[in-house]
Amino acid sequence: MTIREALKQAADRIDRHSLSNARLNAETLLAHTLSADRTYLYTHDDRELSGNELQRFEETIYERISGTPIQYIVGRQEFFGRDFLVNPSVLIPRPESELIVEAVLDLKPPEGTRIIDVGTGSGCIGISIALEMPGTWVTIADISLEAVRTATFNAMRLGAQVNAICMDLLDATKGPFDIVVSNPPYVRNEESAWLQREVRDHEPEVALYGGDDGLAAFRRLIPAAENQLRPGGYFIAEIGFGMEAAVLELFGSRWEKLPTMRDLQGIPRTVRARLRP
Numbered sequence: 264m265t266i267r268e269a270l271k272q273a274a275d276r277i278d279r280h281s282l283s284n285a286r287l288n289a290e291t292l293l294a295h296t297l298s299a300d301r302t303y304l305y306t307h308d309d310r311e312l313s314g315n316e317l318q319r320f321e322e323t324i325y326e327r328i329s330g331t332p333i334q335y336i337v338g339r340q341e342f343f344g345r346d347f348l349v350n351p352s353v354l355i356p357r358p359e360s361e362l363i364v365e366a367v368l369d370l371k372p373p374e375g376t377r378i379i380d381v382g383t384g385s386g387c388i389g390i391s392i393a394l395e396m397p398g399t400w401v402t403i404a405d406i407s408l409e410a411v412r413t414a415t416f417n418a419m420r421l422g423a424q425v426n427a428i429c430m431d432l433l434d435a436t437k438g439p440f441d442i443v444v445s446n447p448p449y450v451r452n453e454e455s456a457w458l459q460r461e462v463r464d465h466e467p468e469v470a471l472y473g474g475d476d477g478l479a480a481f482r483r484l485i486p487a488a489e490n491q492l493r494p495g496g497y498f499i500a501e502i503g504f505g506m507e508a509a510v511l512e513l514f515g516s517r518w519e520k521l522p523t524m525r526d527l528q529g530i531p532r533t534v535r536a537r538l539r540p
């Protein structure tokens with residue numbers, strides 16, 4: 264069977280399982296199977312696939328139609344222009360989380376700025392910050408040891424100089440930090456029923472759920488950040504749909520609340536606050 268025929272067959276199969284972007288999925292999986300890029304598939308579409316290649320391609324299609332997110336099958340996801348390795352112990356980076364990196368860039372942090380990314384997962388936010396602003400001192404932290412391992416590996420691959428710690432929120436650090444950033448788990452427990460199956464069944468629970476109202480991590484993280492930020496330091500965090508008012512309520516009088524950044528769909532997504540100097 265040629266590449267062209269295999270792609271057509273796979274895309275039809277994926278489509279029959281009502282998964283979106285069937286053709287793109289098929290191309291991504293075949294390119295992954297052949298350790299090639301998608302352009303290769305077009306320039307070699309008459310090439311015959313070996314039995315072994317077909318077998319491995321078939322295995323990836325089976326995983327996909329069983330509901331595994333494509334990023335976990337191919338083991339990577341792009342974030343802020345770089346490729347991050349992912350596995351089922353870390354959340355798949357989402358494009359809206361790039362806003363946190365942009366918010367830090369907007370602050371134009373001078374050399375020596377101390378930044379911590381709490382709940383780093385794959386490391387996408389903290390590592391992007393370290394690479395975009397090389398003079399800063401970035402710490403990446405997560406409660407999941409597997410996530411810290413994955414993030415550390417991503418930092419090494421991408422050449423980012425970061426400190427990595429496994430801890431509960433900010434519990435094992437004293438600071439002071441200039442900037443605390445976080446994309447904490449914020450899905451309300453009861454929302455689990457409405458989550459996409461791919462998310463609910465495959466992404467780590469510890470990365471998703473924020474208690475009954477989704478605010479559990481924020482309730483602890485904001486006071487912890489207040490203790491560990493220097494006066495004038497910033498707190499920047501991602502929030503879920505409809506959470507802005509409730510999250511902003513959690514900041515006490517020592518904070519100056521700044522305008523929330525909206526994502527591409529216009530949803531308030533990234534809260535920002537400054538500890539008064």
Ligand SMILES: C[S@@+](CC[C@H](N)C(=O)[O-])C[C@H]1O[C@@H](n2cnc3c(N)ncnc32)[C@H](O)[C@@H]1O
Pocket residue numbers: 353354355356357360381382383384385386387388404405406407410430431432433446447448449469470471480
């Ligand atoms: C929504 S994911 C974000 C991952 C990554 N920062 C991103 O944006 O793709 C939340 C992360 O917080 C971590 N986490 C959950 N509870 C935590 C806690 N109490 N302390 C530290 N990290 C925690 C999870 O392991 C997960 O990696």
